[in-house]
Amino acid sequence: MRMSNALIPTLRDNPADADTVSAQLLLRAGFIRKSAAGLYHYLPLGKRVLSKIETIVREEMDAFGGQELLMPIVQSADLWLQTGRWHAYGPEMFKVTDRHDRQFCLGPTHEELITDLVHSEVTSYRQLPLRLYQIQNKYRDEKRPRFGLIRSREFIMKDLYSFDRDPEGLDKAYWDMYQAYTNVFNRCGLKFRPIEADGGAIGDSQTHEFTALAEIGENTVVFCDCGYAANIEIAPCPAPQPKSGNEAELAMEKVYTPDAKTIEAVSAFLNVSATKTIKTLFFQADEELICVLVRGDREVNDVKVQRVHPCLALEMAEEDAVAKVVNGGFGSLGPVGLANVKIYADLEVEQMTNLVCGANEEAYHFINVNPGRDFQVEGYYDLRMMTEEDPCPKCGQKTDSARGIEVGQVFKLGTKYSEALGAKYLDENGKEQVMHMGCYGIGVSRTMAAAVEQYNDENGIIWPKSIAPYHVVVVPISAKDETQMAIAEQLYADLQKRGVEVMLDDRNERPGVKFKDADLIGYPVRITVGKKSAEEGTVEYKLRTEAENEVVALSEVVEKTVAYIFS
Ligand SMILES: [Zn+2]
Numbered sequence: 001m002r003m004s005n006a007l008i009p010t011l012r013d014n015p016a017d018a019d020t021v022s023a024q025l026l027l028r029a030g031f032i033r034k035s036a037a038g039l040y041h042y043l044p045l046g047k048r049v050l051s052k053i054e055t056i057v058r059e060e061m062d063a064f065g066g067q068e069l070l071m072p073i074v075q076s077a078d079l080w081l082q083t084g085r086w087h088a089y090g091p092e093m094f095k096v097t098d099r100h101d102r103q104f105c106l107g108p109t110h111e112e113l114i115t116d117l118v119h120s121e122v123t124s125y126r127q128l129p130l131r132l133y134q135i136q137n138k139y140r141d142e143k144r145p146r147f148g149l150i151r152s153r154e155f156i157m158k159d160l161y162s163f164d165r166d167p168e169g170l171d172k173a174y175w176d177m178y179q180a181y182t183n184v185f186n187r188c189g190l191k192f193r194p195i196e197a198d199g200g201a202i203g204d205s206q207t208h209e210f211t212a213l214a215e216i217g218e219n220t221v222v223f224c225d226c227g228y229a230a231n232i233e234i235a236p237c238p239a240p241q242p243k244s245g246n247e248a249e250l251a252m253e254k255v256y257t258p259d260a261k262t263i264e265a266v267s268a269f270l271n272v273s274a275t276k277t278i279k280t281l282f283f284q285a286d287e288e289l290i291c292v293l294v295r296g297d298r299e300v301n302d303v304k305v306q307r308v309h310p311c312l313a314l315e316m317a318e319e320d321a322v323a324k325v326v327n328g329g330f331g332s333l334g335p336v337g338l339a340n341v342k343i344y345a346d347l348e349v350e351q352m353t354n355l356v357c358g359a360n361e362e363a364y365h366f367i368n369v370n371p372g373r374d375f376q377v378e379g380y381y382d383l384r385m386m387t388e389e390d391p392c393p394k395c396g397q398k399t400d401s402a403r404g405i406e407v408g409q410v411f412k413l414g415t416k417y418s419e420a421l422g423a424k425y426l427d428e429n430g431k432e433q434v435m436h437m438g439c440y441g442i443g444v445s446r447t448m449a450a451a452v453e454q455y456n457d458e459n460g461i462i463w464p465k466s467i468a469p470y471h472v473v474v475v476p477i478s479a480k481d482e483t484q485m486a487i488a489e490q491l492y493a494d495l496q497k498r499g500v501e502v503m504l505d506d507r508n509e510r511p512g513v514k515f516k517d518a519d520l521i522g523y524p525v526r527i528t529v530g531k532k533s534a535e536e537g538t539v540e541y542k543l544r545t546e547a548e549n550e551v552v553a554l555s556e557v558v559e560k561t562v563a564y565i566f567s
Helices: 021-028 044-063 077-083 111-121 167-187 263-270 302-308 319-323 416-421 444-454 482-497 511-521 531-535 557-565
Strands: 032-036 039-042 074-076 094-097 103-106 130-139 154-164 192-196 207-213 219-223 229-231 253-256 278-285 288-295 314-316 342-346 355-361 364-369 379-381 400-414 424-426 432-434 436-443 472-476 502-504 525-529 538-543 550-553
Touching (some): 021 032, 021 444, 039 044, 077 103, 077 416, 111 130, 111 416, 111 436, 154 167, 167 207, 207 444, 263 355, 278 319, 400 416, 416 436, 436 444, 472 511, 482 531, 482 557, 511 525, 531 538
Parallel strands (some): 192 229, 288 342, 472 502
Antiparallel strands (some): 032 039, 074 103, 094 103, 154 436, 192 207, 207 400, 219 229, 219 400, 253 364, 278 288, 355 364, 400 436, 424 432
16 A cells, blocks of 8 residues: 555544543544544554454354354344343443334344344254354444443444353353454454453353453453452452451440541541441432442442342432432431331441441431441342452452453353243254353454554554554655655565565655654554665664664565564
8 A cells, every 4th residue: 555545644633532542542543533422434544453353353263163144233122122131221222213113223232133043043953053153333322432442332343152052062162262262362462361250130141251451441350370360340359357246336326527528538537447437328220229338448349239139220329319218418328227228238347346327417427336236238248349458269369450441251141042032942852952052242343442552652553463454664765766766666566475564655755754654553564765775775674662773684674574574
């Protein structure tokens, strides 16, 4: 490709609303353009990167028995009603109505469609197992699209679905895909970890998230030298020390605590440690308001709460909703005297004596509150977020944590969808059996953004070789110099003959501008043709990962480049 003909609209400055490094760099380097909130154009460079990731994904899916197909994006509501997800999916589903008033959605995922298809086409054990996949646009009407391609409303996914005769077959499919995903992300050059994750509403389902490590990640990964790695959402906290019994329970008292509306302010005002206070939080669990208690210095883990109190959506309650059950504002909430609200408490709360909590009255707190004596709960459960002080759940040693972006997930669905949509087969004895399913997703566009989050510097993107839009940029210092251009053209042709993907920067621009663009776009290799190329037969060879140039003989540069790119 010649830069003079290419649509690569680079920008000098970061667009105002680009909120992450990957969004900034992909926009600035001319890979993507925003069309509307959470919707992006992939410009020619961006499309090339996507295609490379897709090729890697296809090769690995095919290597593990995947067969590619393509299903409609627009899906009828009927199937979603059968699985109960038409309403359960919530406002994130893009719904559309056709001219006959029939309802459809833009597919956020394809379990319903694929299961219905397999239900129609597969009837015998002889046709199983099956692994079917597609690479396609998916839709999620995010409330707040952000982070560029990472939380967008339209995105590109690979989704594979496995159909097996029994749980053993599903287990094989699951671990095959686990291996395929490991291969995909290794080949894309990502730094990632497969981690144990929350099986969601299906409860005991087995699932792993493939998490690309990055500061902006919305997931926190807990990991340990012993091999334990999990999403913090599911990392179990150790059982608390039982209370010693040395501390006598004192009489509960209401005390005036003006302006003390946070745990810090209350513990400072009363001169007690935050570990002697409790945090009282209200959640909206679908239609129901529930109350959750954790020690004052702890954070509530929503996923653990949702396991104890199953619901479709769990969100922090609005102050108005809470005001209907208590008098005090958010600064003085507590469990004492709460009626008609289910209270769930963390295990640590049960072991506390003479604790401090809000009195549900503006500017007042209770002291010397004792669980069981002064308030009752539905139960005590592990409801808090693990911290770095907590030991590894597997080996008891110290853990580390990191932020990450989920780029893939493997998930055992079992028979949930096959039961709902009648995906059954006849076994050797002519007996009807339900198929066992798994689903396996890779965020293709998200993988592209995750790579940029991991590989960049102050000058721009540093693409891993395997997914770079072009391998090499050839930069003649002066496009007007016929000798230089002739050498550059020859290099351009010779490299392409060897299978190297080359951009020739033939623009009539100052060298500084071309170098800046080359760094911003992030080609793995830059070859500069200058005066010395004609006079001494040398070029400058620079890797994007290195700060310094190397002077290389013109006669050797093609071999050197080929060796680097295809190593
Ligand atoms: Zn461990």
